Amino acid sequence: MSCALTDGFGRRITYLRLSVTDRCDLRCVYCMSEDMTFVPRRDLLSLEELDRLAAAFVARGVTKIRITGGEPLVRKGIMTLFGSLSRHLADGRLQELTLTTNGTLLATHAEALAASGVRRVNVSLDTLDPSRFRTITRRGTLGVVMDGLRAAREAGLRVKLNTVALKGITETEIHDLIAFAHGNDMDLTLIETMPLGDVGADRTDQYLPLTTLRRIIESRWTLADTAERSGGPARYARIRETGGRIGFITPMSHSFCESCNRVRVSATGTLYTCLGREDRTDLRAALRGSEADEALHAAIDGAIRTKPRGHDFRIERGRPALARHMSALGG
Ligand SMILES: Nc1nc2c(ncn2[C@@H]2O[C@H](COP(=O)(O)OP(=O)(O)OP(=O)(O)O)[C@@H](O)[C@H]2O)c(=O)[nH]1
Ligand SMILES: C[S@@+](CC[C@H](N)C(=O)[O-])C[C@H]1O[C@@H](n2cnc3c(N)ncnc32)[C@H](O)[C@@H]1O
Ligand code: SF4
Numbered sequence: 001m002s003c004a005l006t007d008g009f010g011r012r013i014t015y016l017r018l019s020v021t022d023r024c025d026l027r028c029v030y031c032m033s034e035d036m037t038f039v040p041r042r043d044l045l046s047l048e049e050l051d052r053l054a055a056a057f058v059a060r061g062v063t064k065i066r067i068t069g070g071e072p073l074v075r076k077g078i079m080t081l082f083g084s085l086s087r088h089l090a091d092g093r094l095q096e097l098t099l100t101t102n103g104t105l106l107a108t109h110a111e112a113l114a115a116s117g118v119r120r121v122n123v124s125l126d127t128l129d130p131s132r133f134r135t136i137t138r139r140g141t142l143g144v145v146m147d148g149l150r151a152a153r154e155a156g157l158r159v160k161l162n163t164v165a166l167k168g169i170t171e172t173e174i175h176d177l178i179a180f181a182h183g184n185d186m187d188l189t190l191i192e193t194m195p196l197g198d199v200g201a202d203r204t205d206q207y208l209p210l211t212t213l214r215r216i217i218e219s220r221w222t223l224a225d226t227a228e229r230s231g232g233p234a235r236y237a238r239i240r241e242t243g244g245r246i247g248f249i250t251p252m253s254h255s256f257c258e259s260c261n262r263v264r265v266s267a268t269g270t271l272y273t274c275l276g277r278e279d280r281t282d283l284r285a286a287l288r289g290s291e292a293d294e295a296l297h298a299a300i301d302g303a304i305r306t307k308p309r310g311h312d313f314r315i316e317r318g319r320p321a322l323a324r325h326m327s328a329l330g331g
């Protein structure tokens, strides 16, 4: 089986976001509620099954795999999966193996990640203030993430910081975040909050459109838009004063669905063809039903054919657009 995955709108699917757990050591206010019920461990795909699933997508032309979560680095034995997936880099079929992480376990794993062929990591960081960090994550320690960032750079990994734009917080922190990221040779990408899952608070109070934030940035820095892309949805600008890149991910104020190249698989083996829709296909049954991959490929094909055109997110007072939390699919 080698034919490429193309959806009903002619979009080639080359990017797999593979979630390895829905658990996390943090509880960010825009992502989770304080009290979360996680998937029972027995329902998770094993590391071998995750590996086989990823291989099926690589066989169908996927060239980029991002491991995500929950927090991917809390999954027991996760480095075995990275080590195993690196064979697709070695044979040239995979162009990029990477992850998105909150950084709390990066100091432990940075070298092993680099040894598995990971070249860059996206690390989520919304503030440089330790007490605010604790408030946003409900339990994290900023210094631990700072150690992780240092370890990643020492291991030779390129780092991109992901910052969720939060009303009342990011307006005042953005200039320091730019100086910190670019001063340490890291890209910085800003993300609009998406209305996924009940987080125990009203999202209207969190949402800060990036159009507003960009105006604030431009009051201090000089931005020049660039056509450079990193394979994800961000649109980038260079900041003249730092020479660094700043990315804008704007699902709410400016949708990027027409150029969508990706699908997601949850840690239980459910394929979601759109982050903003409920459409889903169980791959676990196909995976477990046969040692051959025919049924798996047929299930993948069927799902991709009906991939939705895009999301229908709206920030509405009082209720999330989808019940599913961001951590269920890893963004
Ligand atoms: N609406 C929407 N948001 C997305 C999509 N892909 C990524 N995001 C969001 O973008 C943010 C950053 O995602 P990352 O995990 O860093 O991945 P990426 O932007 O593809 O990363 P690069 O490979 O560095 O471009 C997260 O909040 C994701 O939820 C998408 O297809 N649709
Ligand atoms: C769900 S996390 C999973 C990976 C890892 N735990 C981390 O935080 O990087 C992936 C990305 O989604 C972002 N995210 C979480 N909830 C979001 C929301 N409601 N809207 C927009 N982005 C969100 C996070 O900031 C992070 O950059
Ligand atoms: S954004 Fe990442 S670190 Fe924060 S709670 Fe969600 S999964 Fe955990």
Ligand code: SF4
Binding pocket: 233, 256, 257, 258, 260, 261, 262, 273, 274, 275, 276, 277, 308, 309, 310, 311
């Ligand atoms: S919202 Fe859906 S269609 Fe739009 S970019 Fe994300 S996954 Fe693709």
